[in-house]
Amino acid sequence: MLSFTQVSHHFGTRTLFRELTLSLPESRVVLTGANGSGKTTLLLIAAGILPPSQGVVSFNQLNVADISLRRQIGISASKVNLPGFFTVTDMLAFHGRQFNCVPDCLWADYRWVNAFGLTPFLNTRVEDLSLGNYKKLSLILALMHSPELLLLDEPTNGLDDKTRSALEECFETYAGQLIIASHEPQVFASNCSVRHLHLDASGVHDR
Amino acid sequence: MNYWQFRRQLYQHALKQWLESLTQVSTGIVALFPMALYALLLLPLLALGVLADKDSQGESFFYTLWGYLLLAYCWIAMQKEALQAADYALYDRSLPVPVWQRGATELGLLLYAANVFVIGPAAVLLAMVYGHFTELVSGELRVSVTQLYPVCGLLVLTLYYCQSAKGKVKPWLSLGLVPLIAMPWAAWLHAPWLCLLGLAMAILVERTVRLPAPSFAGLPQGFWRLFLQQDIIHTKPTLLRAVVVLLVLVIGATFVRQIDISAKAPASLLLAFVLGVVAATKLLELQSVRRHYHYYLHSLPISPRDCTVQALGYCLVYCLPGLLLIVKFGLLSLSQWGFFLLTYAATQAGILLRPGYYLIFPLVAALMYLGSVYLVNR
Numbered sequence: 397m398l399s400f401t402q403v404s405h406h407f408g409t410r411t412l413f414r415e416l417t418l419s420l421p422e423s424r425v426v427l428t429g430a431n432g433s434g435k436t437t438l439l440l441i442a443a444g445i446l447p448p449s450q451g452v453v454s455f456n457q458l459n460v461a462d463i464s465l466r467r468q469i470g471i472s473a474s475k476v477n478l479p480g481f482f483t484v485t486d487m488l489a490f491h492g493r494q495f496n497c498v499p500d501c502l503w504a505d506y507r508w509v510n511a512f513g514l515t516p517f518l519n520t521r522v523e524d525l526s527l528g529n530y531k532k533l534s535l536i537l538a539l540m541h542s543p544e545l546l547l548l549d550e551p552t553n554g555l556d557d558k559t560r561s562a563l564e565e566c567f568e569t570y571a572g573q574l575i576i577a578s579h580e581p582q583v584f585a586s587n588c589s590v591r592h593l594h595l596d597a598s599g600v601h602d603r
Numbered sequence: 604m605n606y607w608q609f610r611r612q613l614y615q616h617a618l619k620q621w622l623e624s625l626t627q628v629s630t631g632i633v634a635l636f637p638m639a640l641y642a643l644l645l646l647p648l649l650a651l652g653v654l655a656d657k658d659s660q661g662e663s664f665f666y667t668l669w670g671y672l673l674l675a676y677c678w679i680a681m682q683k684e685a686l687q688a689a690d691y692a693l694y695d696r697s698l699p700v701p702v703w704q705r706g707a708t709e710l711g712l713l714l715y716a717a718n719v720f721v722i723g724p725a726a727v728l729l730a731m732v733y734g735h736f737t738e739l740v741s742g743e744l745r746v747s748v749t750q751l752y753p754v755c756g757l758l759v760l761t762l763y764y765c766q767s768a769k770g771k772v773k774p775w776l777s778l779g780l781v782p783l784i785a786m787p788w789a790a791w792l793h794a795p796w797l798c799l800l801g802l803a804m805a806i807l808v809e810r811t812v813r814l815p816a817p818s819f820a821g822l823p824q825g826f827w828r829l830f831l832q833q834d835i836i837h838t839k840p841t842l843l844r845a846v847v848v849l850l851v852l853v854i855g856a857t858f859v860r861q862i863d864i865s866a867k868a869p870a871s872l873l874l875a876f877v878l879g880v881v882a883a884t885k886l887l888e889l890q891s892v893r894r895h896y897h898y899y900l901h902s903l904p905i906s907p908r909d910c911t912v913q914a915l916g917y918c919l920v921y922c923l924p925g926l927l928l929i930v931k932f933g934l935l936s937l938s939q940w941g942f943f944l945l946t947y948a949a950t951q952a953g954i955l956l957r958p959g960y961y962l963i964f965p966l967v968a969a970l971m972y973l974g975s976v977y978l979v980n981r
């Protein structure tokens with residue numbers, strides 16, 4: 397379960413969250429909100445990669461800032477800049493090694509690479525990938541180590557129909573907690589036990 | 604706005620962006636030489652005095668020519684993308700500009716970018732032709748050729764390296780291996796023409812023998828791979844660092860060998876200090892990479908402390924070729940090597956503890972070292 401306790405966050409003089417206390421026991425959560433409302437920031441804070449100005453975020457009673465929790469969390473967000481000078485293969489190999497999850501097969505035969513249709517781009521540099529292919533790579537990196545908490549920022553942006561279908565299939569079968577920030581509230585169309593949260597200037601509200 | 608103005612604006616815009624990124628990436632070098640860019644412009648002018656003189660000693664001509672051409676090549680190589688308007692190449696190619704106009708604009712931009720490196724020898728050549736005009740027209744060609752060939756050779760070579768810096772052929776032999784291998788025999792080079800001939804031969808070879816493309820197979824994995832691949836793909840900061848080290852060594856070799864023996868030790872200490880800071884500031888680059896991929900690296904199961912340890916280790920290994928080069932130049936004694944290591948360690952401590960004021964650390968360390976040497980000798 398992901399929980400926020402008295403979390404506040406400011407960018408300069410602008411306050412994004414003020415003493416936010418929130419528990420998310422649901423396995424599927426969708427965050428909606430206008431541009432700049434703080435959806436991505438909330439995900440970065442939840443992943444433990446952006447320390448909040450105040451407060452604590454924990455996952456299964458452990459502070460997300462704890463390094464040991466990184467293996468349990470996967471994040472895909474446009475703000476998480478990937479090393480552009482790596483080829484896709486280098487990037488996957490590097491990431492797999494860091495999380496001890498290098499598959500036994502070739503990258504071309506790897507489950508997610510195949511499902512997302514990234515095989516033709518394995519030798520392409522990350523900085524040369526199109527928006528959609530960059531998103532696919534980012535999603536694969538988030539999924540690779542089978543995290544218990546998956547945080548996805550606009551996961552369907554720029555994806556083709558085939559990849560969208562593969563992603564929806566993934567959402568349906570994914571065993572851990574899945575939190576998605578999206579402008580598309582129907583991202584979990586076939587799943588009824590979804591909690592919808594809306595972010596605006598006054599805070600986070602159930603919808 | 605005509606095509607020339609358009610390309611000049613693109614060049615200046617790209618150069619501005621590059622200088623900004625350079626300040627961020629290679630802060631060490633930029634911070635170390637706040638006035639270096641102005642001094643850099645004076646260097647070619649000073650070098651011209653040696654290079655235009657037919658009676659120059661072979662050794663000083665060798666080192667000065669190497670430094671001058673290396674600097675000219677790197678000067679243009681670093682501006683390559685700006686000169687070629689690389690960011691806007693597709694749009695530029697879509698413009699209906701005649702081939703001759705494009706060629707003339709590119710040549711104009713090259714001369715504009717190379718400025719003092721080409722204009723310097725060209726002006727000296729013109730002045731010398733003017734001075735030897737009577738000999739030239741009276742038919743004493745041999746005398747004139749003897750007087751003019753060093754500066755003519757310099758001008759031709761500078762133009763060649765400026766042009767080739769925009770292309771794909773790297774001067775790995777003529778400005779790399781050949782001068783390094785020829786260093787022990789530099790004192791035996793009795794005339795400038797030997798240097799010029801040697802360079803011309805090396806250019807011919809490097810234009811025919813191509814270097815193999817770098818292969819990433821077999822490179823170390825893990826965090827070092829991240830740093831290493833960044834260095835291999837984005838070569839500019841490494842190039843800049845290598846050039847600064849080579850220039851300091853080339854200029855230092857000329858300087859230290861020619862000064863009085865009593866002044867040699869302080870001069871070598873200064874060299875050791877500069878080289879120590881330049882080598883250690885590689886860590887700034889690595890910290891900058893870590894900042895750039897901050898969120899991603901934070902999402903990995905590795906603590907910032909471990910990451911710092913890896914960066915320090917990588918930095919040390921990265922500097923090894925530079926250290927070998929310093930050994931080859933043989934400018935530092937054992938105690939000066941100790942001072943070099945002290946400067947290196949103090950600079951890195953400064954970068955980790957007070958990145959904004961890191962230069963204070965090696966300065967304080969240097970003062971303490973000099974103080975202790977003074978007390979011991981008293």
